[in-house]
Amino acid sequence: MQRIFFCLLVIITIRAEAQYAPSAKDSIYSHRLGELRQIEIVLPELYATDTAHYDVWYVIDGEWNTRTFTNILSFLTAIKLIPEVIVVGIPNRYVNGFNLRDRDFTPTRWKDVDSSGGADNFIAFFEKELIPYINQKYRVSGENGIFGASFGGVFGFYAMLQRPAMFRFYTLGDPAFRFDDQYLVRLAAQQLNSVPFHNTVLHIGGRTGFSYGDMARDKMDSVLKANSPSGLRWHSELYDNETHISSVFKSNYDGLKYAYLGYQTRNANYIPTGGIVVKGHPIRLFLPTNYADIRYTSDGSLPGRNSTLADDHVITDDPSSIRAISFSPSGRYDRELQKKPKTGDYLAPKKTPRNSRRLDMQSKPVDGQLSGVVTIPRDGYYVFQLTPSEGTQLYFNDSLWAQYDPAEGHTRQVVILPLRKGNYSFKLLHPAKKAGDPALDFGLYYSENGQDDWWRNPLLRW
Structure with a gap:
């Protein structure tokens, strides 16, 4: 058994590493920022030979995060938990050895952070220059995601409030919401419930313990619970025994899974998928609930997102009365399960x-x-x-x-x-x-x- 497990692990690892082509360097001059910006493109391995259109994920702090993000992505696509995507890594710009991420990622001037307050210009760079450039050069689906950590998470959340349609997926790793006396927490409390979200997906990962309050995650979670409109689907995840840096890995992993929740069950059916059930002789009807949000009813009515969460199976002698829908945060993979046995003799x-x-x-x-x-x-x-x-x-x-x-x-x-x-x-x-x-x-x-x-x-x- 150990040998079989080891072989399977090797096969999955090899396949995961082969899912994506080697990264390619590129650059784009930004008139909004007044500087040349380097970018890194990672394409699915079969991009050159297929005709598919792909979601695009933009990874900021690219010199640190692009490789980690792509490795996690490769594993998740290899095991078919999420679809293949295009990755665009955006490394930070350095001037005389000074990293300008503080300038690009922060929305306000704050005395405690030098050169802060350039997030609006960085949003304009994405909206007017980078995203149009990628859309013109590659086969894209038109739906984008962004990953950012720490101050990058601050930028991601701020961009979500200011340009909610620019990205479909927002994944944030231990975001520093304490920035500028919790400016984003206050801004979210004022604006969140009036932002025109449409199936926007937000995942926030971070640490438990002292850091939960120190980073103002607790305050932001409270604001999200009180003010989130129906068009925003969000999840807040907390990790034990992690550091500010190590939590980025889990935020990447869980954020991608949450973004594409429902992808794995997009073709799911009941088990048994067909046949005959005799009235008075109930069967166990399985539902594929492994990492899925499947809701069901047993009176023939259409399930909603607040209907009973499926728990592995239901017992029934009338499969026609059971209806189940696999929901996804983005709405893209929402689907009613179809195949099931009929009643008969x-x-x-x-x-x-x-x-x-x-x-x-x-x-x-x-x-x-x-x-x-x-x-x-x-x-x-x-x-x-x-x-x-x-x-x-x-x-x-x-x-x-x-x-x-x-x-x-x-x-x-x-x-x-x-x-x-x-x-x-x-x-x-x-x-x-x-x-x-x-x-x-x-x-x-x-x-x-x-x-x-x-x-x-x-x-x-x-």
Whole structure:
């Protein structure tokens, strides 16, 4: 088991490192700032050969944060938790060894910070120069995100208040909201509930303990709770045993996950995905709640964001009354789960040819086909599970119950059927695999009551 885990970890790590092309250096002269600004572009590995359009994430303090951000991004895209994006790193400008981040990131002149107060010019640089330049040069989706930490988090929050539509996603690492006697806290209290947000996503990460109050995070959290309009979806995260610098890593990771919450479940369905449920004989209907915000109702009404949060499964003998929606902070991946079993009655065996092949656990496919007769030993629920590739079809009792759907790709299909004791015709077609196709992983299982761990009781495997 340890060897398998190690191999999987190596594979994921290698794949993660290969998700993005090496960074490319570029520059743009800013008339707003009166200076040449260096930028760093990181493109998805397949950008040169595909035609996709990508979200763009702008990473300030780029000389420190771009590599960390891209490494975390690579891992999350490799495990399909978020989509691939374009990264634009913006290193700070230095004059005679002096870092001008204090000038660019802060919204007001403050006696405790030299050369502060240039955030409005830096916003104009993004809005009028940098973003149009990137939009013209690359295939972009039109939706942007920004990551900033400490004073960079101050800039990100200030930009959100001043230009809420400039970015869809705002991810801030341990932002220094104490700046200028908590200027942003006061500004947010005055303006937040009147800002025209539309599915804007804000994630703030930072430290617990003394720093929570020292950075005025506690004050900002209170303002957000009291004043956030419905168009702003936000989450505040606190980390134990972290420093001002180390919390940036977790803020990157959690901020990207929160921004794209719902991406992983964008094609999710109930499990079982199809079949028949008998009234009076309820089954356990699973919902894919692993890192998802799925809300459901059991009276047939449309769920909302405040409906009951799904907790792994529901017990029902009427799947038609269950409705569930996977919500996303951005609204982009909001989707009602569709496939599920229907209500009906037991299936009865049909007469099968006397010379038909009898299938059991030792049966092997021939030329990509497994066909014959399956003997059902007792009345009850039976579950068919498979991972289809192009051309896969499952017939049982002369009816088609599962097949490859190009819209859903290799999504696992699970069909539950109530069967009477007897012999049933069975045919599973699974043509030769193409490169990249997953294994079929087919199984037929017996369920004691539709609510048990049916996968522990196989009758047939391929």
